[in-house]
Amino acid sequence: MEQLNIVALLILVLTTKIFALSVNVDLQDAAPIKLKFIEDKQNTMLFDDVVSSDKWNNNVTETINFGFTDSAYWFTFNVNNTSKIKKTALLRISYPMLDYIELYRPTENGGYEKTIVGDSFPFHQREITDVAFVYLLEIYPGTNTFYFKIKTTSSFNFTATLFSVKGFLHHLNVEQPLIWIYYGLMIIMVVFNFFVFLSIRDFSYLLYVLFITSWIFLQMCLNGYAFQYLWPKQVWWGNNSLPFFMALTITSCAIFLLRATDVLWKSRKIIIAHMILIIIPGIIIALSSLAIQYKFAIKIATGFTICAVCILFPMQAYALIKKSRIARFFAVGFLGLSIGVLLYALKTFGVLPATFVTQWSIQMGSAFVVLFLSFALADRINVMRRNIEVLYEDKK
Structure with a gap:
């Protein structure tokens, strides 16, 4: 037709x-x-x-x-x-x-x-x-x-x-503006933080940009917008892009959290644990998703994501116990995302009704975490600036 x-x-x-x-x-x-x-x-x-x-x-x-x-x-x-x-x-x-x-x-x-x-x-x-x-x-x-x-x-x-x-x-008129406002805000955060990286050359900002960019592509794959607008004729890539970006998103998130959290970055054992348990497997899974059948790739990527999250949360809890300032922002941000994912899952399983909040809870949660990660990086710069000022005053 x-x-x-x-x-x-x-x-x-x-x-x-x-x-x-x-x-x-x-x-x-x-x-x-x-x-x-x-x-x-x-x-x-x-x-x-x-x-x-x-x-x-x-x-x-x-x-x-x-x-x-x-x-x-x-x-x-x-x-x-x-x-x-x-x-x-x-x-x-x-x-x-x-x-x-x-x-x-x-x-x-x-x-x-x-x-x-x-x-x-x-x-x-x-x-x-x-x-x-x-x-x-x-x-x-x-x-x-x-x-x-x-x-x-x-x-x-x-x-x-x-x-x-x-x-x-009516459904189109309500959904389309909201979804593009969401993607627009996420893209603005990517562009802004990329220019901040170019200005101050802090590698944490580049990792943050990689994480948010991967997240955008992952959401576009899940929502169908990637297949509609980016690769409408590429059927194979339209399927395999989902496990690829799923693995890439959680891997880039792990690298970013490791690099940006001072307490974790100073621990050689934690760095090695991240490398062995998340980063290396994540890279292998992302690349292998381009070579194996989708039905295997998506199950492997989903399982890896669940395991990685179960590792990242205790790592951030450890940073909180060690009184890391930046870990406080991360904790609040990822708490918001976790609540969003939980509400969406309960809606999917029929426990909660399909309302505006449950339907858009992942988008609201991810916007929340992006906002607080930006606050964390801004606070990191402020701490560095104050430390430099203290050193300057001591020399005087």
């Missing part, structure tokens, strides 16, 4: 009325869908098999989360149109890293139309331009049953949301 642009969506707004998602539920803007699913462990089930199957399972939450799995899954949901004319809606499957999605939409003659997309295909093949997977649904009078199959080597998690066309446009 040809891609639908915003002008086409605006036309649809003028010709689309609101319909019921299910009995006694009116779709005004957006409604998360609770899906039924069948696990296809051998990836051998055909569309006719699932249509006639009686083995459907109810998903208890609005979020699908099967972790890393080799199984394919089939999903189904019903949309009820109580009027006598055809309506229009949009289905959005949220996670941008899903490899293969096979959607079956009912047609007017009683058959089904198949559409295949996913991040295993060039970005331009998507029928609607969005970082996630968005489909135009035609809802005929009566009950409409939709099916889709997903097979992926990434983490298997997503939410499916049904939008009115007006609701989808």
